[in-house]
Amino acid sequence: MELATKYDPSVVEDKWYKYWTDHRMFHSEPDSRPAYSIVIPPPNVTGVLHMGHMLNNTIQDVLVRRARKLGFNAVWVPGTDHASIATEAKVVNFLKEQGIDKKSLTREQFLEYAWQWKEKHGGIILQQLRKLGASCDWDRTKFTMDPELSEAVIDVFIDLYNKGLIYRGVRMVNWDPKALTAVSDEEVVYKEVHSKLYYVRYQIEGEPGEYITIATTRPETILGDSAICMHPDDERYAKYKGKRAIVPLVNRSIPLIYDEYVEREFGTGALKITPAHDINDYNLGIKHHLETINIFNDNGTLNESAQFLVGMDRFEARKAIIPLLEEAGNLVKIEDYTNKVGYSERTNEVIEPKLSLQWFCKMGELAKPALAAVMDGDIKFYPDKFKNTYAHWMENVKDWCISRQLWWGHRIPAYYLPNHEFVVAHNIDEALQLAQQKFPELNLSKEDLKQDEDVMDTWFSSWLWPISVFDGIRHPDNPEIQYYYPTSALITAPDIIFFWVARMIMAGLEWRGTIPFKDVYFTGTVRDKLHRKMSKSLGNSPDPIMLMEQYGADGVRFGMLLSSPAGNDLLFDEALCEQGRNFSNKMWNAFRLVKGWQVDDNGQQPAHTAAAIEWMQQRIQEVLGSMEEDIKRYRLSEALMSVYKLVWDDFCSCFLEVVKPPFHQPIDGKTYNQIIDLFEILVNILHPFIPFITEELWHTLRERNDGESLMLTPMPRYSGSVDQKLLDAFANTRSVVEQIRHIRSEKNIGPKNALKLHVYADSTVSTPGLDAVIMKLANVESIDYVAADAQVSGASFIEKNVKYAVPLEGLVDNDEEKRKLQADLEYAEKFLQSVLKKLSNESFVKNAPQKVVDIERKKQSDAEEKIRILKEQLAKL
């Protein structure tokens, strides 16, 4: 069979993914083995795969595949969330394209369209994850609006309401005039913008010609002003105490008030107060009993209360009011100004602070144990610097606005009665019952009850995710939740630490009494080479699907993993995927080499081969040891790099070169089997990182039965120790080989010219196997152990204080050799001096641990010996 010189992942990857799913190998059911569980951070149902998902899901897949191979009953639960705002916006647009206006639909009609859209277009991302190799238990795929998950959300709402942790009230909220809903504090992003500062003067009532000047960035809100505030100690304004001012244009009389909140240095030191449209003004309004005048409609246009510019958009009005103010003689001046403005994270619309009646969840009590869980180390953060961020937020946590003025989502289970009271219940029947109990005199029937029109924040379902995917809210004792919860690890992005991670911890402790996960691994942000965040608008993000087509899913996984130490930003570079692809190709070709050999079952195993196999076994042990430690600490890039080097540098560049039979000669059967064993171990170790090519090679290295898979084959484990002496001896052998190759390179001696090697040592120190390795790798035809004073003309080197020489008749320039030796000598002498300086320091010898002093003494004797050899060598030339 001829094998292509280049590995082609395209056929292989689809084949094995189908094989795994056909055999339902990702599926898990509770059993007697220990569980390892991960729940996917549910992507938006509207989402498509981007580089952040690639990183996040590759990491989860590595952990799950590894756990599976370590004997855990591993489950990775996939799913999506319903993303209220994003999905509703998508559906509204979709309908608009078909000429349907949302307003013309009833709630039920709209939701029917929304579900249709979801079934047809939602969850593409879950399909895309298959291409990556994600070993999710697809039978368990969940959606936050599935009936059982929805019920859990309602249960939780009612539970919190009954505990007094959910309340309804009028508060200043972040209003998104585009999505026409409130959003939580966490959904507002502040951006710096260039704007203007308008100075406007208000006439003092009853004092013609007397004015007080304020500065504002939002002149349109003047129409809703209900006071002007100054600092009580500001002498400039002391004279106005008790007076009133006239609001320009609307000619409303408003009080002049004094409060320490005002910064005297800023602007004019006089602040206009619009309690309906600014959170700080609102608080001052309450304190000073001011009138609240709401001048905006929900969509951000001015309403009747504004009296002027009614119906105009707030930003248009901001421009349009200027000439009016000027005309009225109230505009003083305009300055350029830079300030920060809040934008809706979802729609990128400027947030309008708005007073409205909303539902809130009290966070203080929920936050306390959740903070402790992280600070006490029950939950570990990787990297742990995020503990600070977490603590800071948790200690200053504010109540959570959980209602959204949308239709797509979990409807708030509150039912209003004709008397403006309400009850909270699972359904209308229960609500009616409750209402009748509460108000028997009203003689209520179902028609009297009206359910709240709003839905809940999407995160109000996401925070239950690790519980609700196992149905642990509705059925707290069911076998699945008992078995899989708490989950083993959460892999997520740090920007949702508050939205999601913190709240999941609260929910876990509140409804399960235990933490929802033990470890939280925060991935970095994927950026481009110029450190810019990858985004659609910048167009700097590669298409993950195209990347996988180009480099193979294994190649892309390799690239993502290699560049992602935990928590560090990841500067994505396609070159890393290329490196991954090249690695696959390297293994493929190693396989081609091995498969191409003729096997002679009667052949004898050569000494160099026996030595190399022993060494390779120890090297694998060494790497397994470091890898287990790395993975325990979530240092996946280091773990992968250590196997990468094991395969490429040790197995391919060294081991295979040693055991390779001469051209057209067979390899002995014992060696062949041992090589296949080693190869199998290597693909086994690599499988969690690059599952496709490893599965392919595993199936071709030996005959397998249908239904067998590398992903279910136990992972080789570190035995607990390595033969360090053997490893050191082989490392020394490789150094000698390198030195000889260096001589070849310097003297321009081709690899086909065999060389001789003289070792200035007693032959009893030699190991025949290792000598044979040197002969093979460096193409040395003979190794002679000679007396220390033997004369050889050639190139020499010292390794571990043993002198070696390669006799080279006529090829060596004595002067050049001398110069080199002289340089070595100088270096060694300088080094010796530094060691001696240390050792002659009495306090060092007295204070340093004996071990450290011994090391220095050893350095001294080694250096002295080296100097002796170098001098001897120089004398001979």
Added chain:
RNA sequence: GAUCUGUUAGCUCAGUUGGUUUAGAGCGCUUGCUUGACAGGCAAGAGGUCACAAGUUCAAAUCUUGUACAGAUCACCA
């Protein structure tokens, strides 16, 4: 503005409780190779006064303080 985290080779990063020769890796770079597995390759190299300054110590990339720069989080003044 407050807090936190960084600053080590051209780039991206390791470097455990201070002590294993004068600091490591991958990529990139330089030089030489039509080497019977692989140019998606092979071999050999070059490259760093560990941001800066002071201090603690027998000993500092590692600990302390300060400075500079970068990033993150939170808070915002109209």
